[in-house]
Amino acid sequence: MIADFVKIHGLGKIQDLLTLEMELTQAGYTMDDLMDFVETKRRLLRKKEQIRTPSKVSGCGAQMLLYQVNTAPGNQTGDDSKHVWFCPVCLSQEFTPKTFNQIIKESISGDASKQAPREGE
Numbered sequence: 001m002i003a004d005f006v007k008i009h010g011l012g013k014i015q016d017l018l019t020l021e022m023e024l025t026q027a028g029y030t031m032d033d034l035m036d037f038v039e040t041k042r043r044l045l046r047k048k049e050q051i052r053t054p055s056k057v058s059g060c061g062a063q064m065l066l067y068q069v070n071t072a073p074g075n076q077t078g079d080d081s082k083h084v085w086f087c088p089v090c091l092s093q094e095f096t097p098k099t100f101n102q103i104i105k106e107s108i109s110g111d112a113s114k115q116a117p118r119e120g121e
């Protein structure tokens with residue numbers, strides 16, 4: 001029943017919704033436009049989330065963590081590594097000279113296995 005729906009959400013909230021829909025219509029948009037926009041925004045946010053947390057699975061199947069190296073006196077590796085993948089379960093380490101941007105790019109395109117950087121990019 002519509003009365004139950006109104007009761008659950010409260011008359012104030014329903015009024016806000018109606019006002020919002022009226023303003024949306026007056027601005028020349030439909031509810032579908034709004035939903036498309038919100039969905040696109042959500043998708044972008046999800047993508048951003050993925051970008052923030054590149055990931056790699058260790059030989060033991062655990063999620064590896066990414067740390068920067070050679071940025072301070074305490075994390076020198078003696079080579080040109082910029083990052084290290086570290087497994088918190090089996091403690092295995094994998095050093096990489098890749099920048100954070102390169103790692104992100106690979107984690108998005110799913111090309112983490114390709115070692116050689118492509119020319120002309």
Ligand SMILES: [Zn+2]
Pocket residue numbers: 058059060061062087088089090091092
């Ligand atoms: Zn492991």
